[in-house]
Amino acid sequence: MIKKILKWTALVVLTPIAIILLLVPFRQKLKYEAPFPEIKASKDSAVIAYGKHLVFGPAHCMDCHSTANNDSLLSLGQEPSLTGGYKFSLPLGDIYSKNITPDEETGIGKYSDAAIARILRYGVHADGRAVYEFMSFHDASDEDLTAIISYLRSAPSVKKEVPQHDLNFMGNLVQAYMIKPNGPHGEIPKSVVKDTSASYGKYLAHNIANCNGCHTARDLAGNSIGEPFAGGTPIEERLGSFTPPNITPDSTSRIFNWSQENFIARFRLGKIVEGTPMPWSAFKGMTDNELKAIYKYLQTLQPVHTEIASTFKPKEAK
Ligand code: HEC
Ligand code: HEC
CATH class of the missing domain: 1.10.760 (Cytochrome Bc1 Complex; Chain D, domain 2)
Known part of the structure; x- marks a missing residue:
């Protein structure tokens, strides 16, 4: 009798776990919907200059999207190029930042302004996948996002492929069930x-x-x-x-x-x-x-x- 109960308990407990694990490979590329913000890059030099200040200053995009010695480059008056490839070794596996120079093949040249704004504001990639939560710009104002994207568009284009993310078992599990797009916490200010x-x-x-x-x-x-x-x-x-x-x-x-x-x-x-x-x-x-x-x-x-x-x-x- 005891044996039977144990057997049934094991089945009831283990079946859902087995189903959860079996579904993991099919839940790696889940797609999400999000609005495309009405953000358009500007050619105004003041807007671009402010975007550059954000990118290399408070918003520190360069810290994750450049593998160069940024400190030295900046002190020499040079702009580090945001070609990505910085490796984050996490308990989930290795995650690489992306090339965000205007290159059309390996960078963000192929995305519209609105698609880039959607990545940053709603955490949804151009192809609908959730963006890993490294970036905190969900509630950035329209004005600041516009400045950032205007600078990115004006920066020199560099062709450089970055490695694919390499998730481990735990990473795949988290990817399948926990990674969801993060979006704004409330009304977004224009400025x-x-x-x-x-x-x-x-x-x-x-x-x-x-x-x-x-x-x-x-x-x-x-x-x-x-x-x-x-x-x-x-x-x-x-x-x-x-x-x-x-x-x-x-x-x-x-x-x-x-x-x-x-x-x-x-x-x-x-x-x-x-x-x-x-x-x-x-x-x-x-x-x-x-x-x-x-x-x-x-x-x-x-x-x-x-x-x-x-x-x-x-x-x-x-
Ligand atoms: C990527 C992670 C990260 C971010 C972003 C970050 N910090 Fe830190 N901060 C750290 C770590 C790690 C330390 C401890 C090591 C060190 O002092 O560099 C630290 C140290 C500090 C210290 C102590 C410095 C000292 O000399 O004792 C202050 C103050 C500080 N952070 C303020 C801030 C403020 C303000 C911001 C936002 C403008 C910020 N941090 C953003 C990771 C971060
Ligand atoms: C703390 C590290 C970090 C900072 C700071 C950061 N990024 Fe990222 N960014 C990443 C990582 C990691 C990815 C890859 C995320 C993924 O694949 O889901 C990424 C992806 C992106 C993408 C998507 C590119 C693509 O091809 O899909 C864009 C665009 C982007 N970042 C722009 C920026 C901009 C602009 C800034 C500054 C305003 C910035 N990032 C600051 C780490 C960072």
């Missing part, structure tokens, strides 16, 4: 006032610079699950594991007692910790006003008391 207010700081920290994405803990699919800005999920890099620290106004925060001047000065220094994933080279190029606004916003956050842990754990020597 935002670019001043030094905490509200502009909030816009930058969440929708452009993605401070929130790293400094708040996330699940495997990239959704935030921790207390806002109280410290992020460890990021595996070549030299070891980096944990983005708590930056709420609490005594356990990394920026506790930093004045606005200290904060701006820290950003001007750029990268200090070797191998850190924080895009210091790009953030170094933020304006004083942008940094003032972000600083003000961080001061308005709910203080969260956390353990003070080291932000860097080197890889064990082999």
Whole structure:
């Protein structure tokens, strides 16, 4: 009798699991619908210049879409070319950023302005697949998306194929059941006032610079699950594991007692910790006003008391 019950229980439990696993290969290329935003690239030099500032500054596209030594190039007055191919080694497998130069074959030249805007705003690729949640521009204003896309269109075109993503078993499972397009959280502004207010700081920290994405803990699919800005999920890099620290106004925060001047000065220094994933080279190029606004916003956050842990754990020597 007991044996029979066990057998049936096993069947009832295992059958759905088997079905879930069997469906994994068929759920790798799920297609999604999303609107095409009414965004058109502009040829206006001021718009392009502002787009360039965003791309190489607060929006740090170059940090993920270039494998060059961006810091050196920028200090030599050169623009890194956004040919992609940067490899993210994640628990899900290897994911590569894309070539976003205007090349028609290997870059984004074949996509319309609206299709590029849809990728960034609604997280849906031109072919309908969900975009992995690396980019935080879902709520960026029409004006800022227009500037970014206008700059991308004006940049030199470079033909360079990037490797295909290489997901492992867990990656395929997550791809099949957890990866969904992420979209805007509310009404999207046509433009935002670019001043030094905490509200502009909030816009930058969440929708452009993605401070929130790293400094708040996330699940495997990239959704935030921790207390806002109280410290992020460890990021595996070549030299070891980096944990983005708590930056709420609490005594356990990394920026506790930093004045606005200290904060701006820290950003001007750029990268200090070797191998850190924080895009210091790009953030170094933020304006004083942008940094003032972000600083003000961080001061308005709910203080969260956390353990003070080291932000860097080197890889064990082999
Ligand atoms: C944190 C890393 C990161 C940052 C920052 C980033 N990207 Fe990406 N981007 C990626 C990755 C990874 C992919 C590939 C995603 C996928 O395949 O689903 C990607 C894909 C794209 C695509 C899709 C290209 C295609 O062929 O489908 C576009 C367009 C794009 N990024 C533009 C930008 C722009 C513009 C910026 C800055 C405003 C930016 N990205 C900033 C990592 C990043
Ligand atoms: C790609 C992930 C990532 C992003 C995006 C990011 N950070 Fe960080 N941040 C880190 C990591 C990792 C560290 C710890 C290593 C280091 O100090 O470089 C860090 C450190 C810091 C520190 C402490 C620096 C010090 O000298 O102690 C501050 C302040 C900070 N981040 C603020 C920000 C702000 C503000 C933003 C948005 C404008 C931001 N971060 C965006 C990952 C990130």
